Amino acid sequence: MQESDLALLVRAAQTAAETATRYIGGEMNVRHKAADGSPVTDADMAVNSVLGDILRGARPDYGWLSEESADDGARLAARRVFIVDPIDGTRSFIEGSESWAHSLAVAEDGEITAAVVYLPMRDRLYDAALGEGARLNGEALRTSRVATLEEAHVLATRPALDPAHWHEAPDLQRSHRPSIAYRLGLVAEGRFDAMFTFRPSWEWDIAAGALLLSEAGARITDRHGAQLRFNAATPLHQGIVAANPALHDDILRRLRPLP
Numbered sequence: 702m703q704e705s706d707l708a709l710l711v712r713a714a715q716t717a718a719e720t721a722t723r724y725i726g727g728e729m730n731v732r733h734k735a736a737d738g739s740p741v742t743d744a745d746m747a748v749n750s751v752l753g754d755i756l757r758g759a760r761p762d763y764g765w766l767s768e769e770s771a772d773d774g775a776r777l778a779a780r781r782v783f784i785v786d787p788i789d790g791t792r793s794f795i796e797g798s799e800s801w802a803h804s805l806a807v808a809e810d811g812e813i814t815a816a817v818v819y820l821p822m823r824d825r826l827y828d829a830a831l832g833e834g835a836r837l838n839g840e841a842l843r844t845s846r847v848a849t850l851e852e853a854h855v856l857a858t859r860p861a862l863d864p865a866h867w868h869e870a871p872d873l874q875r876s877h878r879p880s881i882a883y884r885l886g887l888v889a890e891g892r893f894d895a896m897f898t899f900r901p902s903w904e905w906d907i908a909a910g911a912l913l914l915s916e917a918g919a920r921i922t923d924r925h926g927a928q929l930r931f932n933a934a935t936p937l938h939q940g941i942v943a944a945n946p947a948l949h950d951d952i953l954r955r956l957r958p959l960p
Contacts (some may be wrong), residue, residue, distance in 0.1 A: 718821035748787035786905040790880030804882035806908035811930035835916035850959035854896040885910025889917040895944035904936035
């Protein structure tokens, strides 16, 4: 009997962790991408290779979208696609912090159907399947019920609170984590009330977290409130707003439209 997509993602994430952690404390060969200056290491590339072998080997008919693979567009002809960030939070990984993750998802006809976010150094494995709920280490997740920004503890970068983004700059409690996938998981489990970023967001950063959130009762959209669809020709979304439905509405109401 073939293992489910979710079981496959869990197995792949656990194997990816074995690969990534072998680089901790050793030579990482850090370099920076010409496109945006973001760092990449030998660990990122090794994990990408391991994930490709496991996932594409098990599902050769699925497309492939990964931060660390050249995108030739072949995935656009596939009904189902793996969307992968081998190490989300590479800067954290390089610095020896524990807040980095493997972020793995399957999209079918633009909708995420299975997702895993795994932080091996924190022993936190988030997983979700469409219509089956979201879990952290096997325990069901539900978002918080905080309804307004004044009450909320949010995950956001400091620039996201710039008054230029808001009709009225919110007065709220702010924290940050380097991995976007981890931020989304923390909102799904209710430890934080919302996450937003107004920078363009790549699909590999947000695909897995999007399903965790929706299965935990949250709403996740772009900064305009538009539904997210995945495996786009240009896999980039116009920011992210994630929170329970009432708080999500409050955030969107306060945001200025982009010029």
